[in-house]
Amino acid sequence: MKRNIAIIMGGYSSEYLISLKSGNVVYNTLDKAKYNAYRIHVFKDKWVFINDNNEEFPVDKNDFSVLVNATKITFDCVFNAIHGSPGEDGYMQAYFKLINLPQTSCNMYQAALTFNKRDLLATLKPYAIKTAKSYHLNLGDPIDANAIVDKVGLPCFVKANKAGSSFGVSKVYKKENLNAAIENSFKEDDEIIIEQFLDGVEVSIGVITYKGKTTVLPITEIVSENDFFDYAAKYEGKSQEITPARISKDYEEKAKKVAQHIYEVLGMTGFSRSEFIFMNDEPYFLEMNTVPGLTKESILPQQAAEAGISLAELFSNAIEEAL
Numbered sequence: 568m569k570r571n572i573a574i575i576m577g578g579y580s581s582e583y584l585i586s587l588k589s590g591n592v593v594y595n596t597l598d599k600a601k602y603n604a605y606r607i608h609v610f611k612d613k614w615v616f617i618n619d620n621n622e623e624f625p626v627d628k629n630d631f632s633v634l635v636n637a638t639k640i641t642f643d644c645v646f647n648a649i650h651g652s653p654g655e656d657g658y659m660q661a662y663f664k665l666i667n668l669p670q671t672s673c674n675m676y677q678a679a680l681t682f683n684k685r686d687l688l689a690t691l692k693p694y695a696i697k698t699a700k701s702y703h704l705n706l707g708d709p710i711d712a713n714a715i716v717d718k719v720g721l722p723c724f725v726k727a728n729k730a731g732s733s734f735g736v737s738k739v740y741k742k743e744n745l746n747a748a749i750e751n752s753f754k755e756d757d758e759i760i761i762e763q764f765l766d767g768v769e770v771s772i773g774v775i776t777y778k779g780k781t782t783v784l785p786i787t788e789i790v791s792e793n794d795f796f797d798y799a800a801k802y803e804g805k806s807q808e809i810t811p812a813r814i815s816k817d818y819e820e821k822a823k824k825v826a827q828h829i830y831e832v833l834g835m836t837g838f839s840r841s842e843f844i845f846m847n848d849e850p851y852f853l854e855m856n857t858v859p860g861l862t863k864e865s866i867l868p869q870q871a872a873e874a875g876i877s878l879a880e881l882f883s884n885a886i887e888e889a890l
Contacts, residue, residue, distance in 0.1 A: 580651030788812035
């Protein structure tokens with residue numbers, strides 16, 4: 568008997584368009600012999616099932632069911648393709664836990680923690696994970712440019728604390744430009760993190776649960792045409808994403824070891840993609856994404872393909888692990 572799979576996509580953040588693209592790739596890729604796939608758009612003003620004629624049917628939030636032509640459709644599992652809030656920050660995970668519906672991403676606590684860059688770095692500190700020096704600001708805090716520069720140096724990165732796809736991120740070279748960058752980040756979030764610039768090779772490492780085991784995928788090297796791996800570099804072809812990365816065996820082993828360690832220390836399940844920069848021959852951890860891009864061009868699917876895992880296998884495995 569085929570399983571009913573709800574693919575949630577969209578979301579409440581600036582990443583909603585990217586999420587719709589990822590969700591549609593999942594919808595078009597899922598094995599139709601095994602699954603009945605349903606596209607569910609989740610937005611602030613509506614949760615709706617979208618059929619192939621682009622007709623909308625409201626989702627009953629009491630049990631996450633849909634009524635289509637007097638027939639009630641319920642789901643066996645939810646495939647989470649929402650980047651940003653509420654799919655990557657714990658809210659959807661908590662909701663599905665409450666109604667006892669399996670879903671493909673990590674659990675609520677892990678999602679909330681990894682979505683909050685500041686809290687994640689603080690949690691990993693006792694495990695000797697190397698990270699950049701950072702300075703934290705909340706909306707309304709006094710801004711002391713001298714204290715910031717003394718702590719993290721220049722250039723530095725100013726980032727929205729809870730945002731993805733490089734929204735609300737600026738690279739700052741001069742102290743007098745800090746205020747504008749901070750204002751830009753506060754457009755995305757009421758908490759920001761200002762980090763030391765790490766000058767080195769940047770890599771991205773996917774770690775997933777595959778066939779019941781923690782699996783580290785081949786490493787991707789990020790070479791941005793822009794000043795850093797920003798939105799244009801990620802989504803508009805302004806970067807090279809080289810899989811497998813052109814790094815030494817020693818670098819590869821170090822990076823894979825720390826990526827797996829972080830995944831296991833946090834009690835992760837499902838997909839993850841972590842970013843690192845090598846400095847002084849050591850991988851420095853930047854952040855983790857728990858609902859990474861899922862198009863064929865996205866980094867995690869590239870890595871899976873290099874490991875011999877097709878998109879259909881990657882997505883089917885996520886569902887079977889959740890079930």
